[in-house]
Amino acid sequence: MGFALMEGNEAIAWGAFESGCRFFAGYPITPATTIFNTMLRLLPPVGGVCLQGEDEIASIGSCLGASMAGLKVMTATSGPGLSLYSEHLSFAIGSEIPIVIALVQRLGPSTGSATRGADGDIQFMRWGNSGGLPVIALAPSDTKDCFLLTMHAFNLAEEFRCPVFLASNKEVSMTKEGLDMDAIERPEIIDRTTPPAGEAFLPFDVRSGSRVPGFLPIGNPFIPVRQTSSTHGPDGYITTDPDRIARNQERLRDKILSAIGRFSYHEAYMEKAADTLILTYGVTARAAKDVYDRRKGTDRPVSLLVLKTIWPVPEALIREKAEGAKRIIVLEMNDGQYVREIRRVLPGKQVDFCGGMNGRLITPHRIEEVLTHGQPAQ
Amino acid sequence: MASLLNKERPPVFCPGCTHDRIAGILDKAFQNMGLKGTEIAMVSDIGCSGLFDTFFHTHAFHGLHGRALTNATGLKLAYPDLNVVVTMGDGGMGIGGAHFLSACRRNLDLTLLVLNNFNFGMTGGQFSATTPPDALVGSGFLNRLERPLDVCKVAASAGATYVTRCSAYRKDLAKEIERAVRHKGFSVIDIWGICTGRYTKKNKLSPGTIEEDLSHLPPFEGPVEENRRAEYGSLYRETAKTLGPVTPPVSLEATHAPPGEGRQGVVILGDAGQRIITAGDILCLAGLSAGLRVTQKNEYNITVLRGPSISEVILSPEEIGYTGIERPAAILAVGQEGVGRRSPLFADLDAETLVIHSHDLTLPRTNGQTIPVDFKAQGIKLPERALASLGVLAGFGRAITPEMLESALRAQFKDPVLAPSLELVHRVEYLGG
Numbered sequence: 001m002g003f004a005l006m007e008g009n010e011a012i013a014w015g016a017f018e019s020g021c022r023f024f025a026g027y028p029i030t031p032a033t034t035i036f037n038t039m040l041r042l043l044p045p046v047g048g049v050c051l052q053g054e055d056e057i058a059s060i061g062s063c064l065g066a067s068m069a070g071l072k073v074m075t076a077t078s079g080p081g082l083s084l085y086s087e088h089l090s091f092a093i094g095s096e097i098p099i100v101i102a103l104v105q106r107l108g109p110s111t112g113s114a115t116r117g118a119d120g121d122i123q124f125m126r127w128g129n130s131g132g133l134p135v136i137a138l139a140p141s142d143t144k145d146c147f148l149l150t151m152h153a154f155n156l157a158e159e160f161r162c163p164v165f166l167a168s169n170k171e172v173s174m175t176k177e178g179l180d181m182d183a184i185e186r187p188e189i190i191d192r193t194t195p196p197a198g199e200a201f202l203p204f205d206v207r208s209g210s211r212v213p214g215f216l217p218i219g220n221p222f223i224p225v226r227q228t229s230s231t232h233g234p235d236g237y238i239t240t241d242p243d244r245i246a247r248n249q250e251r252l253r254d255k256i257l258s259a260i261g262r263f264s265y266h267e268a269y270m271e272k273a274a275d276t277l278i279l280t281y282g283v284t285a286r287a288a289k290d291v292y293d294r295r296k297g298t299d300r301p302v303s304l305l306v307l308k309t310i311w312p313v314p315e316a317l318i319r320e321k322a323e324g325a326k327r328i329i330v331l332e333m334n335d336g337q338y339v340r341e342i343r344r345v346l347p348g349k350q351v352d353f354c355g356g357m358n359g360r361l362i363t364p365h366r367i368e369e370v371l372t373h374g375q376p377a378q
Numbered sequence: 379m380a381s382l383l384n385k386e387r388p389p390v391f392c393p394g395c396t397h398d399r400i401a402g403i404l405d406k407a408f409q410n411m412g413l414k415g416t417e418i419a420m421v422s423d424i425g426c427s428g429l430f431d432t433f434f435h436t437h438a439f440h441g442l443h444g445r446a447l448t449n450a451t452g453l454k455l456a457y458p459d460l461n462v463v464v465t466m467g468d469g470g471m472g473i474g475g476a477h478f479l480s481a482c483r484r485n486l487d488l489t490l491l492v493l494n495n496f497n498f499g500m501t502g503g504q505f506s507a508t509t510p511p512d513a514l515v516g517s518g519f520l521n522r523l524e525r526p527l528d529v530c531k532v533a534a535s536a537g538a539t540y541v542t543r544c545s546a547y548r549k550d551l552a553k554e555i556e557r558a559v560r561h562k563g564f565s566v567i568d569i570w571g572i573c574t575g576r577y578t579k580k581n582k583l584s585p586g587t588i589e590e591d592l593s594h595l596p597p598f599e600g601p602v603e604e605n606r607r608a609e610y611g612s613l614y615r616e617t618a619k620t621l622g623p624v625t626p627p628v629s630l631e632a633t634h635a636p637p638g639e640g641r642q643g644v645v646i647l648g649d650a651g652q653r654i655i656t657a658g659d660i661l662c663l664a665g666l667s668a669g670l671r672v673t674q675k676n677e678y679n680i681t682v683l684r685g686p687s688i689s690e691v692i693l694s695p696e697e698i699g700y701t702g703i704e705r706p707a708a709i710l711a712v713g714q715e716g717v718g719r720r721s722p723l724f725a726d727l728d729a730e731t732l733v734i735h736s737h738d739l740t741l742p743r744t745n746g747q748t749i750p751v752d753f754k755a756q757g758i759k760l761p762e763r764a765l766a767s768l769g770v771l772a773g774f775g776r777a778i779t780p781e782m783l784e785s786a787l788r789a790q791f792k793d794p795v796l797a798p799s800l801e802l803v804h805r806v807e808y809l810g811g
Contacts, residue, residue, distance in 0.1 A: 002629030003666045005659060005674075010627070023456060030680060044618035049455045054480040058448040061441070061477075065421075065452025068439060069460075073452075087442050114680045175701055176659070176674040178666050181626060218437045219457030224415045228431070228440035237387070237432060283701075290699035361702050 003178035008146040008168060009076075011179060012102050013038030015150030016074045020189060021100070022048035023066035023073040025059040027081060030114040031170035032104040035076035056084035064088055064097050068227050070217030072154055076102035079121050080111060082128060089163055090129040091229045094252065096161035096204070096213060098192060100153045103165050104173040107359045116359030117171035119282050119333040123340075125165050126311050133249070134256045137165035137311035138265060141285040143177040148184060149265070149308060155190040156263060160255055161212050167310060169333065171283040171361060203227065203236040204248070211255035257312050264317045265308035271301035276371060277325035279318070279342060281307040283361065284331045290364040291371070302371065313341045322346055329354060329370055331362055379409045382418070382434045389433055394578075396546035396571030397426055397493055401433050404463070404491070407555040408434075418461045421450040423470035425500050426573075427493040430465040444474025447481045450488050458611050461489070461559055468494045471529060472507030482536035485563045486610040491555070492529055492566065495573040496583075503576030514580040529568040530598040539605045540565035543598040546572070547585040557600060562609045568598070630789055632669025634781050641694035642777040643703035645723065647716030648764055650678060650687045654716070656790075657764035658689030663786035664768075664778040665693035673701045677719070686715035693777055708776050709746065711735035712753075712763040717742070734770045736763060737809055749774075750809045762802060769803030773811075780804075 006014075013035050016024070024039040026032070036052070043050040049066070053059030056077055063073040077085065082103055092099050103125060107116040121128075125137050136156050138149040146168065153164040195201050195214025203226050204213045213234075218225045226236030233239040233248070267285075269292050280288045285306040292304040305321045307314065322328055327350045330339040339353040354362065354370045383405045391398040408418060418436040422428045424443035431438035437460070441449040446464050454462045471478060471492055481488060497515050498504040505513070505521035508529065515521050530543045540561040542554060546569050558565040570588050572578055644661055648654040658674045665672040670693045679685035690703050708731060709724075711717050717739055727733070727746035735741060737750035751770060753763050772783040780803075787799050 002631045003672075004627035004629045005662050005666060005672070006627055014626070023452065025452070041624045044614075045621040045623045047615075047618065049614070051451070051455070053448070054476050057445060058451070058477055058480065061445045061448025062452035062455070064441075065439065065449040065454075066456040067452070068449075069453050069456030071456050088445070091442060115678060171675070171701070174676065176662060176672075177698075178662070178670075178672045180629070182629075217457075218419055218439060218453060219416075219460045221416050224435055224437050226431070226438045226440075228438070229442055230440060236438075286698075287700040287702075289697075293699070361700065363702060363704065364700050365704065 003180050005176050006143050006179045007034055007176045008140065008143050008173040009034040009104065010038050011143045011146035012076070012150045012166060012168070012173070013042060014181070015147040016100065016154065017042045018186065019072060019151045019154035021072045021074050021154065022046070023063065023071040024049070024075065025051040025053045025062045026076045027053050027056045027059050029078050029081050031106055031174045032076040032078050032081070032102065034174070035102055035104070039074070056081040057088065060085045060088040060099070063099050064092055067097050067099055068218045072098070072158065074100040074102060076104065078104050078106045079108045079124070082121060082124060086128050090131060092163040093129055093133050093135065094131060095227055095229055097227070098157040098161050099163045100150065100157050101163055101165050102150070102168060104168045104170060106170050107357065113359055115170065117169045117283065117333065117361070118357060118359065119167070119169055120357060122167065122310065122332070122334060122337040125167060133252050134312050135163055135165060136160070136256060137167045138308055139167040139281040139310050140172050140308070141282060141306065142172065143175070143179045144184060145308065146172065147179070147181070151187055152263065152265065155187060158192045159190050159212070160259070161192060161215065162256060165311070167282065169283050202234045204232060205234040206251065211251050211258070260309070260312045260314055261316060263309055264314035266314065266317060267306040267308070268321055269304040270321065271296065271303050274301045274303040275326040277303045277305060277322055277328045278331060278367070279305045279307070279328055280331040281310050281338065282333065284333055287362055287364045287367060288331055291367045310338065313345060315345045318342065318345050322349060326350065327352065331355065331367065333362065379412045381405050382408050382415050382436055384433055384435050387432050390429065391426065392575035394572065394574035395426070396495065400491070400493060400546055400569060400571065401430065403552045404555060405434065406552040407559065410552060410556055411559065413461060418463060419453055421446050421453065421462060421464045423464070423466040423474070425467045425469050425498065427465045427467040427470065444470045445477065446470065447474060447477040447488065447490065451481070451486055454486055454488055455611055455614070463559065464488055464490045466490060466492055468492065468496060468506040468508040469498050471527065475507070479532070479536045481564050482533050482538040484610045485537065485539055485607060487562055488564055489559045490564070490566045492568045493571060494529065494568055495571045495577060497573055497577045499573045499576050516576070529566070533566045534598065534602050534605065537605050538566050539563035539602055539607065540600060541598040541602050542566070542600055543568045543592065543595065545570050545585065545588045545592060547588065561601070628789060630663060630666040630785070632667065633785065634668040634779060636668040636670055636693070636695070636782070637775040637777065637779045639695065641692060641696065641698070642707040643705065644691045644708045644710065644771070644777050645703055645706045645720065646689040646691070646710045646764055647713065647720055648687050649713030649715045650681065650685050651683050651761060652687060652713050652764050653761050654687040654689050654764050657710070657768055658691050660765065660768060660783070660786045660790050661691045661693070661778065663789045664782035667782050667785035670695060671698050673698045675701045686719040687713070688716050688719060706731055708732040708734065708771055710764060710767040710771065711739055711741065712767055714739055732771070732774060732776050734767045734808070751806065752809055756806060758802070758806065765799060766802050766806040769806040770808050772803065
């Protein structure tokens with residue numbers, strides 16, 4: 001065994017590569033550019049394609065084309081690019097096109113600060129599509145997570161035929177760490193399912209017992225395949241039938257929401273004697289773990305729940321872990337985005353918030369202050 | 379070959395609309411080429427041209443407004459043998475201008491049919507990128523203030539390898555479409571047609587006036603000689619074959635003992651161009667060579683050769699949580715801008731922290747143990763000072779040892795850089811040392 005020095009972004013690229021990603025398109029943007037750089041080294045030598053799009057719209061647009069041709073695809077950007085992804089993101093959701101989107105967040109709003117970290121796009125990821133259907137987002141805390149969660153992201157995108165975000169942050173993606181790649185236990189690789197043989201193919205037909213249509217690539221030499229951004233029925237043609245439309249919308253929602261129990265990735269450090277639960281995600285989990293470690297075994301222990309799946313909200317998991325806690329403190333590198341979800345999921349509990357938008361990490365010291373003195377002034 | 383037209387979904391255009399006619403002609407071209415439906419992908423934009431994917435028994439991709447070319451690009455790169463035909467209106471041409479330029483420059487083997495009818499049909503006849511200034515349209519006076527786009531001139535100047543401008547009533551349009559599809563590279567046909575639902579309600583436009591208008595413009599007919607070059611996809615694949623496979627990042631085994639116990643934070647403060655991040659990398663590699671956990675958090679402005687450059691490295695026998703450094707074991711200060719950015723750090727130090735610094739810097743007041751180094755007197759240039767200060771740090775046995783540093787340099791550098799780097803960290807001396 002040995003450790004390699006790797007940036008989070010490099011680990012994302014390697015995770016994608018090992019997942020079988022063979023098409024990447026991106027537009028350079030700090031702090032996501034090193035994903036593009038690494039994919040450009042990885043893909044062409046093995047017959048894959050790494051494309052520099054003329055803008056973010058073209059980047060995700062060509063990814064959707066390549067995904068419909070059957071390739072596993074990824075793109076990477078930051079907040080300003082996510083704005084431009086929006087219409088294709090909606091397309092990928094509504095028309096069930098698998099894609100992994102590495103979103104390396106930086107301090108916004110707008111151009112903001114290219115080299116300062118934040119978790120400022122948490123609700124934007126969830127609601128930045130027309131129609132409001134759910135998305136999946138996984139949030140890495142370190143380089144190992146970047147590798148592993150990228151692999152999970154590909155599996156989820158393929159299984160559910162949907163966009164999956166890797167919700168990273170400059171402070172995770174551009175921080176280097178020692179990583180023992182050989183020691184990481186990889187998940188089994190999942191590929192999109194093909195339709196049952198011997199039956200007439202309809203591109204959006206869903207067989208009983210499943211919520212996800214079988215996939216055939218556009219370009220296959222046997223059966224013409226349709227894809228459309230319009231409201232469609234199982235045959236992939238536009239439909240105006242309200243019942244059909246409603247059934248499809250419900251399916252698009254339920255295929256994600258009903259399965260959340262299977263991919264509620266997290267780390268839980270529960271202390272029986274603790275009356276406070278710290279709940280966080282992303283880079284802030286690292287400072288929170290320091291605080292947990294320092295207090296463990298003292299007369300003032302805390303429990304800690306680190307969410308790695310943030311969308312859809314793993315509600316059952318949160319309720320279970322918060323059950324015995326008198327107080328929940330939500331930490332995040334923004335002005336209070338995910339705490340809204342926690343307050344929604346845990347009505348009647350005291351849910352305090354600690355965060356901020358100044359480009360600085362939340363320190364263990366600051367977490368201690370909140371634990372000791374209560375909710376900071378906002 | 380049989381017609382590929384979808385009998386169950388015939389074209390639904392307004393009577394007299396040239397889109398209807400073009401759909402039939404496109405089918406004829408496919409028949410003449412002997413293509414099967416699975417050998418074609420129809421990629422359509424938004425608007426009336428966006429209905430084309432539904433008329434044919436082919437692969438079909440109905441994309442987004444102005445973005446059809448981006449979707450087609452991904453499809454074609456993934457399936458190089460597929461005939462990818464994109465239909466887009468003059469509306470898509472306007473909103474997707476950047477993608478059109480890129481497609482021309484890239485020369486991927488796509489065929490673009492611009493169904494140019496000089497207005498937005500579906501939304502009420504508003505003006506588009508090609509509407510003449512004297513036309514009466516649904517945008518009031520606005521088209522009078524703008525100049526229409528010459529699709530073909532733009533295509534040619536952007537590097538398209540096949541450009542044709544013609545009327546939808548052209549007699550051999552099927553043959554021309556076939557030529558464009560057969561062309562290996564990006565081909566554009568700017569097909570002028572009539573929107574009876576909107577445009578000709580208030581504007582005079584007929585097959586005859588289209589011919590008349592076209593006769594006053596410079597002709598574009600097929601291959602553009604000065605742009606002739608290799609097709610993008612083939613070129614991409616050929617070039618990729620010459621690239622070697624990538625090996626995973628080099629791993630370092632633990633071969634040394636670290637100098638001390640516990641977590642050690644080192645902050646390197648310098649200016650852009652002083653190879654601060656490289657020094658941080660080397661410090662991390664040194665840590666890995668002693669089996670330590672390492673993190674490296676860097677800070678710099680987006681300007682490349684100006685401003686501060688800061689690297690914060692933690693070496694620890696335990697897992698590292700928070701990646702910031704609250705109480706550094708050492709500060710290496712080699713540039714004034716980095717010192718300025720982190721000046722509050724100095725006030726909180728005690729004598730436990732080594733402050734190895736270029737002797738000519740102005741340091742904030744500090745209780746840290748300051749170790750001045752006269753780099754200039756030793757002939758050590760600005761970009762070498764961060765690396766040299768690692769030699770001083772190793773000499774003190776703080777965070778790293780000379781053996782760890784040497785292993786790191788051997789992992790990071792090859793000759794001819796390695797030997798002088800090793801020599802530099804060995805020879806550097808501090809004042810009073």
